[in-house]
Amino acid sequence: MKTRNSEITPEYLYLSRREFLKSVGMLTAGSLLVSACRSEDIPSKEPEVKASLTPQTVSSTDELGDPLNSYEDISNYNNYYEFSTDKTSVAGLAQDFIISPWTVAVGGLVHYPKTYDLDDLMKFAQEERIYRLRCVEGWSMVIPWTGFPLAALLKEVEPTSDAKYVLLETIYDPEQMPGQNSSWYQWPYVEGLRLDEAMHDLTILAIGLYGKPLLPQSGAPVRLVVPWKYGFKNIKSIVKIDLIAEQPTSLWMAATPHEYGFYANVNPEVPHPRWSQATERRIGELSRRPTLLFNGYEEEVAALYEGMNLSVNF
C-alpha cells in the first residue's frame, strides 16, 4: 500500500476554510451568497491563496501501478440516479445543486449525537486515498479521493454497545434532484455497513477529488468510499448517519433483493444473476481485465468475512 496515504497535503487544505467554502460556493449561486456573507463577518488573518484550476495529486498510479483516470472522465461519467440514469447527463443536471450550507446529522445508538456542518468535517485530518472504484455494471476507474476515515467521525460520537450497523442516507430533494421523482426506486438513497466495515481504515468519507472539492456529480459535498465494494455502496451527498442494531435495507436491496445484497463485495466468483463479474473494463482501456477479489483489497479486508459464504452473503 505505498501510495494510499498522501505525503503532500492537497492544495485546498492549504486554504482557509473560508476560502474552501468560497470555492465550493462558486459551484452554486445560493452558496455564493452564504460565503460572501461569512467573509464580511469574519475578518481573515490567513494569507489569501487562490484555488488553482489544475487538478493536483501526489501519485499518478494506484498501488498496483495502474494509472489514475482523468479528472475529465471521473467528472463526466457518473452513476447518480437522483439526477439521471444516463451517466453522461448527470454532470449537466447536477451543476446547480446547492451544497452549502450542508449538515450531516449523526445519531441513533451513539453516546454523543452531533450534527456536523462542512466546517466540522474539514477539521478531521484529511488524506489523499487513491482507490479503485468497481461499478457493478462491469467498469472501473482509479480515483484520487481526499477525505478522512469514517472511523474518526464514529469515534467522536461513540457508538453504544448495541450499535451493530451504520445506516447512511442521501439528501431527499426532488426539486433539485429530478430522478427522485421516479417511482422505480424508494427514495431517498440509503446504504449500510456493518460497524466493523464502517470502522475499517479503508472506509472513508470523501470531500474532495484530485485535490479539489467534490463536484456535485461526484457526490458533493460529502460521500462514502468503500473501495472493496461495488460502486453503488458509495452513497453520495450524505445528510444522515445513523447507528442501528439491525441490518438495514439499502435502496438497491429493496429494488431487486435477489440481485443486490447487503454486502456487495467485489467478487469475480459471484456473478450478478444476469451478468458475469469475472472481468471489467477499466475506463480508458480497450480490453477487459480480470476483476480482483475484494477489488484488490483482499489483504486488508478478507478477515472481515472469515467463515462467511460470500455467495450467500452477496
Place this chain on the structure above:
Amino acid sequence: MVWIRNKWRLLVTHGGALLPLAVLLFDWYMGNLTANPIRAATLRTGKSALVLLVLLLACTPLNTFLGLSWVLPLRKWLGIYTAFYAGIHFAIFAGLDYGFDLVLLRDAIFEKRYAIAGFASGIILLVLAITSTQGWKKRLGNRWKQLHRLVYLAASLAVVHYVWLAKSNLGEPLLYGVIVVLLLVLRIPHISRLGRRLRLSLSKKYNLPA
C-alpha cells in the same frame, strides 16, 4: 429523374438506416462516445437494430390498416439493416469488448440469459436477412412465409434481451415490448381482416383509392 421518382422512398430508407452508423463513426472519431466508448457503441448499435426492427414490423399493419402499400417493398431492406446493426452490435461485444477471448465469450453468452436471448435473436435475424432475396423466396416457396414469421420471435427475444440487461429502470425496454406486442396483435387474422374491411368500406364511402 424517373428513377429517383420511383426509388426515392428506398433511397430515404437506405439513408435513414445508415445514418446511425455515420453518427456513431463520427462521434467515435470526435471522442464523443463518453468515457466508456465501447459500451456506448454497443448500446447505440443495439438500439438502432431494435428501432429498425420495430419499423419493419410496422410495415404490414401500415398497409393493412392505412393502405400504405408502398411500405411493403421496404421490408426487405429494413430487415437487412436490422441484421446489419445486430451484427455490428455482436461484433463490438465479441471483438472489442471481449477481444474474441473464446473462454470469456462462452461464459458470457451461454451462462447469462440476456446474452442467450440476444444471440438467438441475432441468429434468426441473420437467417432471415440471408433468405430475403428473390432466389431464396423461390427456392423456399410456401415455407418462405412461415420462416419469415420468425421475425416476431426475433423481436420478442430482442426486447427480452433488453429488459434483462436493464439494471432496474425498465421504462424504455418495456415501451419497446408494448410496441412489439401491439404490432403482433395487429397481425392476428381476425383483427387484420377487420382492419382491411374497415379501410375498404371507408374508402368506398368517401370515394378514396383503396
